[in-house]
Amino acid sequence: MSYLKTKTPRIREKRLDTLNAWLGPAKSAVGEFAGDEAVQRIRTFSQSTNDDVLHALRILSRIENSVTVIHAPRGCAAGALYHKLALGQGNWLVTNLDQKDTIMGADRKLRKAVTSAHRTYRPEVLFILSSPVAAINNDDIQAVVDELQDELELPVIPVFVTGFASRNAVTGYDIVLHSILRQLVRGREAGERNGRVNLLSVTEHRADIQEITRLLTALGLELNILPDHATPGSFVQATGARLSLSLNQDAENYLGTVLRDEYGVPYQAPGRPVGIEATGQWLVAAGKAAGLEQAAAELHRQESARIGRELGDFSLSGVRVYLSLPPGMAFSVASLVEEFGGEIAGITVSHLDVLHKARLEDIASRHPSLQIHVADGQPFEELNILRRIGPDLYIGDGNHLGQVGRLGIPVVSLEHSRLLGYDGTLILCRRISVVLKNRSFGQRLASVALPYKESWLQRSPNWHIKKEVK
Amino acid sequence: MSYHIDGSRNSCALHGALQLIEAIEGAVPVIHSNAGCGLQHYLGVNRLGPGTDPYGGPPVSSSNITEKHVVFGGSSRLREQLKNTVKVVEGELYFIVSGCSTEMVGDDIPAMTKEGLDQSFPVVYANTPGFRGAVHQGYELAAKALIEQLPSLSKDKPEQAENLVNIWGIIPHQDPFWAGNLEELGRLLEGIGLRPNLLVGYGHGPEDWRCVPDAVLNIVVSVWGEAPARLLEERYGTPFLVVEGLPVGPAAGRLLRAVTDLLGLDASRTERFVEAEEKRLDRQLSGLADTFYRAGFQREFALVGESSQVVGLGEFLTRSLGLLPRTLIVTDNPTDEARSVIKERLAALVEDWDAEVFFSEDHAEISDLVVSGGATLVLGSALEGKAAETLGVPFLPVSFPLADRVVIDRGYAGYRGVAALLEDLGSAILARPHQ
Numbered sequence: 001m002s003y004l005k006t007k008t009p010r011i012r013e014k015r016l017d018t019l020n021a022w023l024g025p026a027k028s029a030v031g032e033f034a035g036d037e038a039v040q041r042i043r044t045f046s047q048s049t050n051d052d053v054l055h056a057l058r059i060l061s062r063i064e065n066s067v068t069v070i071h072a073p074r075g076c077a078a079g080a081l082y083h084k085l086a087l088g089q090g091n092w093l094v095t096n097l098d099q100k101d102t103i104m105g106a107d108r109k110l111r112k113a114v115t116s117a118h119r120t121y122r123p124e125v126l127f128i129l130s131s132p133v134a135a136i137n138n139d140d141i142q143a144v145v146d147e148l149q150d151e152l153e154l155p156v157i158p159v160f161v162t163g164f165a166s167r168n169a170v171t172g173y174d175i176v177l178h179s180i181l182r183q184l185v186r187g188r189e190a191g192e193r194n195g196r197v198n199l200l201s202v203t204e205h206r207a208d209i210q211e212i213t214r215l216l217t218a219l220g221l222e223l224n225i226l227p228d229h230a231t232p233g234s235f236v237q238a239t240g241a242r243l244s245l246s247l248n249q250d251a252e253n254y255l256g257t258v259l260r261d262e263y264g265v266p267y268q269a270p271g272r273p274v275g276i277e278a279t280g281q282w283l284v285a286a287g288k289a290a291g292l293e294q295a296a297a298e299l300h301r302q303e304s305a306r307i308g309r310e311l312g313d314f315s316l317s318g319v320r321v322y323l324s325l326p327p328g329m330a331f332s333v334a335s336l337v338e339e340f341g342g343e344i345a346g347i348t349v350s351h352l353d354v355l356h357k358a359r360l361e362d363i364a365s366r367h368p369s370l371q372i373h374v375a376d377g378q379p380f381e382e383l384n385i386l387r388r389i390g391p392d393l394y395i396g397d398g399n400h401l402g403q404v405g406r407l408g409i410p411v412v413s414l415e416h417s418r419l420l421g422y423d424g425t426l427i428l429c430r431r432i433s434v435v436l437k438n439r440s441f442g443q444r445l446a447s448v449a450l451p452y453k454e455s456w457l458q459r460s461p462n463w464h465i466k467k468e469v470k
Numbered sequence: 471m472s473y474h475i476d477g478s479r480n481s482c483a484l485h486g487a488l489q490l491i492e493a494i495e496g497a498v499p500v501i502h503s504n505a506g507c508g509l510q511h512y513l514g515v516n517r518l519g520p521g522t523d524p525y526g527g528p529p530v531s532s533s534n535i536t537e538k539h540v541v542f543g544g545s546s547r548l549r550e551q552l553k554n555t556v557k558v559v560e561g562e563l564y565f566i567v568s569g570c571s572t573e574m575v576g577d578d579i580p581a582m583t584k585e586g587l588d589q590s591f592p593v594v595y596a597n598t599p600g601f602r603g604a605v606h607q608g609y610e611l612a613a614k615a616l617i618e619q620l621p622s623l624s625k626d627k628p629e630q631a632e633n634l635v636n637i638w639g640i641i642p643h644q645d646p647f648w649a650g651n652l653e654e655l656g657r658l659l660e661g662i663g664l665r666p667n668l669l670v671g672y673g674h675g676p677e678d679w680r681c682v683p684d685a686v687l688n689i690v691v692s693v694w695g696e697a698p699a700r701l702l703e704e705r706y707g708t709p710f711l712v713v714e715g716l717p718v719g720p721a722a723g724r725l726l727r728a729v730t731d732l733l734g735l736d737a738s739r740t741e742r743f744v745e746a747e748e749k750r751l752d753r754q755l756s757g758l759a760d761t762f763y764r765a766g767f768q769r770e771f772a773l774v775g776e777s778s779q780v781v782g783l784g785e786f787l788t789r790s791l792g793l794l795p796r797t798l799i800v801t802d803n804p805t806d807e808a809r810s811v812i813k814e815r816l817a818a819l820v821e822d823w824d825a826e827v828f829f830s831e832d833h834a835e836i837s838d839l840v841v842s843g844g845a846t847l848v849l850g851s852a853l854e855g856k857a858a859e860t861l862g863v864p865f866l867p868v869s870f871p872l873a874d875r876v877v878i879d880r881g882y883a884g885y886r887g888v889a890a891l892l893e894d895l896g897s898a899i900l901a902r903p904h905q
Binding site: 043044045046047048049050051052053054069072073074075076077078079080081082084085086091092093094095096097098099100101102109112113116117120132133136137162163164165167169377379380398399400401402403404405406449450451452453455456464 | 471472473474475476477478479480481482483484485498501504505506507508509510511512513514515517518523525526527528529530531532533534535536537539540550551554555557558559560569570571574575599600601602603604834852853871873
C-alpha cells in the first residue's frame with residue numbers, strides 16, 4: 001500500500017510537476033515537462049486566489065450525509081458559508097480558534113465541536129478540516145480522531161490541508177481524496193466485484209452529472225458516482241468496480257490512480273465530454289472499456305443528429321476566443337470552439353502539469369505560437385494579456401470576470417454552469433450566441449476604469465514571474 | 471474563550487477589515503497572508519451581499535505566502551509585495567492587513583509599513599489575524615488604524631468643513647444595505663443643515679477620512695461604532711451620540727431632533743423638515759392600509775440580525791406597523807454590558823408583551839429557536855429561509871448573509887427606507903397569502 005501510508009499525499013508540484021506561474025508559446029510549454037523535474041516559478045506580485053483549504057471545502061460540501069468540522073478561526077469557514085447558501089449544500093461547524101488557542105492549542109475545543117456536530121446532524125461520516133492555524137500550531141488532530149472514532153462509532157476523517165504547503169490549490173482535492181481512501185478503504189481487501197462503473201466526478205454541476213448518467217445508463221451501465229454526492233459506502237464499493245471513468249482528470253486523477261494501482265480497477269481518462277465530437281469520443285472510450293463500443297457509437301449517432309438539428313447554423317467562424325479555465329476544462333472547451341469553426345486567441349490555465357503533455361503537444365503542433373498563460377486568478381496579468389490580444393469572446397470560470405468585462409469583451413461564465421455532454425454543448429452554444437449578438441453591457445462597462453495602473457498594462461505581462469531561487 | 475459555531479455568519483477580523491477598506495474609494499488592501507484568505511472573503515462575504523464589489527473580483531493584492539515564509543518568516547515577501555502593489559495597482563492609500571499565519575510566524579508588519587513610508591508610499595497597516603475576533607473587531611481595528619495613522623501621512627490637510635458629522639458603526643456588507651442606509655442618513659442630516667461624512671461608499675475616499683478630526687459630532691449607529699467614537703473623543707474631544715439601533719421612520723426624526731438639541735441648530739428648521747418627512751410617511755401608510763388589512767400584515771414576527779438591525783427594524787415593525795415580536799435574535803455578539811441595554815430596549819417594544827430575546831450566532835440553534843417560536847412572519851438572513859419554510863410563513867431576507875437578493879443602493883434606514891421596507895415586506899407577504 002504505497003500511496004495511503006502517509007498522512008497526506010505528495011503535493012502536486014512533486015507528484016505531477018505542476019506549475020502555477022508561467023507564460024509563453026505552446027511549443028515551449030511542452031519543453032517544460034521534458035526534463036526530470038519542472039522548474040518552478042514564483043510571482044513577485046500576486047493576488048489572492050484559491051488554496052487547498054478552499055478546494056477541500058468545495059469537495060467536502062458535496063459528500064452526502066456528512067458534516068465538516070473546520071478547525072480554524074472563523075474566516076476559514078467563509079467559503080463554506082458560500083457553498084451552503086449558493087449551492088444549498090454542506091453542513092459545517094467552525095471551531096472558532098482565538099488568540100489563546102494559537103498559543104495553548106485547541107484539542108479540547110476540537111473534541112467538543114466534533115461531539116456537537118455528531119449530536120446535531122447524526123452524519124454517516126465526519127470530516128475534520130485542518131487550516132493554516134491548526135497546521136502551524138501542530139494541533140494533534142489525529143489523537144482526536146482516534147479517540148472519537150471509537151466513541152461515536154462512525155468514520156472521522158482528518159483532512160490535513162495547510163493553505164501554504166502547495167502553490168497549487170488542486171492539491172486540496174488530492175488531500176481530501178487521499179484522506180477518505182486512507183480512512184475508509186486502506187488495509188481492506190478490494191470490495192466484492194460488483195460490475196459497476198465508477199464515474200469520477202469532482203464538483204461537477206448536478207445537471208451535468210444527470211446528462212452523463214443519462215448517456216451511460218442508456219448504454220446499460222450501472223454507475224457508482226463519486227466523490228460528488230457520494231456516501232462512505234460509495235468509496236468502499238469503488239474498490240470492487242469494473243472500471244473508473246474520468247470526467248475531469250485535473251480533479252480526480254488521484255482517486256482514479258489509487259483505485260487502479262491499489263485495487264486493480266482500470267482507470268479510463270479520455271478528455272472531458274465537451275462538444276459533440278469529444279462527447280462522442282468520450283462515450284466510445286467508455287463503451288469500449290465496458291465492451292459496449294457498438295452501442296456507444298450508435299448512441300452518439302442519434303444524439304449528435306438531434307443536437308445538430310437543434311443547433312441549426314450555429315457557428316463561431318471568424319470569432320477569436322480567449323479561454324481562462326482549469327487546464328482540462330480549457331483544452332476541452334478549446335476543442336469545442338474549434339469544432340464550431342472558432343479560433344483560439346490565447347489560453348490561461350489555473351495550473352499545468354504532466355497530465356496535459358499530450359494535449360499540449362497536439363496544440364503546439366497545430367498552433368506553435370499560441371500563448372499559454374499559467375495562473376490561478378492573477379487578473380492583473382490576464383488583463384494585460386487580454387488588452388494586447390483583444391479577443392472577440394472570453395470564456396472563463398474565475399472570480400474576476402467583472403474585471404474582464406471592463407475591457408468591453410463579451411464574457412461567458414462557466415462557473416456553476418452546465419457544459420457536459422450533448423445537452424451541455426447545446427446550452428453553452430446558446431449562451432455564446434446571446435453574448436455575441438448583443439454587446440451593450442460590455443460596451444457600457446468599458447467606460448469603468450481598471451484597478452491597474454497604465455504603466456503596468458504597458459509592461460510585459462510576465463514581468464512578475466521569476467525563477468524560484470532556492 | 472471562544473466556542474465552536476455551527477454555520478457561522480460572522481467571518482473573521484481580517485475579513486471585517488477588508489470590508490471597511492474595500493468600501494473606501496481609492497484605498498487598496500494589501501493582504502499579507504495565505505493565498506486563500508482574500509478569496510474566502512470574496513466568496514463568503516462579498517458574494518453574499520451582492521452588487522457592491524469595487525474591483526470586479528477578489529482583492530487585488532495578496533502576498534500569498536508559502537511554506538518557506540512560514541518556516542523562515544515572510545517580512546521580505548511583504549516588502550516585495552508592497553513595493554510592487556504600488557507599481558501595479560491604482561490607489562491613493564495602501565492598507566496592509568495581516569492574516570493568521572504571518573502573525574503566528576511573527577512577521578514585523580509595522581517595520582515593513584515604515585519602510586514603505588520612508589519610500590513615500592501612502593501606506594497604513596493593521597494587525598488583523600482572523601483569530602483576533604470576528605468581522606466586527608476587524609472593522610474596529612481598521613477604523614482605529616486609519617484614525618491613528620492618517621494624520622501623520624500627509625502634511626497638507628484638506629480644507630476644514632463646517633458642521634461636519636461622521637457616521638460610525640455601519641459595517642459594509644455585514645449590513646447588506648450599508649450603502650443605501652448611509653446615503654439616507656446623510657440626506658436627513660443635510661436636511662437639518664449638517665455636512666454628513668459617510669466615510670464609505672460611492673465618492674468617499676481617504677480624503678474624507680482625513681477630515682474625521684474636524685467633525686463637530688460623531689454619530690454611532692451600532693455598538694461597533696463606539697470604539698472609533700471613543701478614540702476620537704479622547705484624541706480630539708469630539709462629542710458622540712449613540713443612536714438606539716438603526717433609525718427607521720419616526721426614530722430618524724428623533725435622531726434629527728437630538729442632534730439639533732446637542733449642537734444647538736435651528737430647531738424650527740428641523741421641525742419643518744421632520745414634519746414634511748412624517749407627512750409623506752403618513753401618506754404612504756394610508757395608501758397601503760387596504761392591502762395591509764387584506765393580506766394580514768399584522769403578524770407575530772421573528773427577526774434575526776445584527777443588534778442595530780433588530781433594535782431599529784423591531785421598533786418600526788412594532789411601534790408604527792402594529793406587529794408583535796415573537797422571537798428576536800441578535801447575531802453580532804455584543805459585549806455583556808451592551809447586551810443588557812439591548813435586551814431592555816427590545817423587551818419594552820410593546821407594552822405588556824414579552825418578546826423572547828436571544829443572543830446567538832449558531833445557525834443550528836437559531837433555526838431551532840425560530841421554528842419553536844412559531845412566528846407567522848420571519849425576517850432574517852438567507853440562513854433563516856429554511857426555518858421560515860418549515861413554519862410555512864412569509865420570509866424576508868434583511869440581514870447578512872443574503873443569497874437570492876441583489877442590493878445596490880436599497881436601504882431600510884430613515885424615512886425613504888420605510889418605503890423600501892414596506893415594498894419588500896409587503897411583496898413577501900403577498901407572495902404567501904394569509905393562511
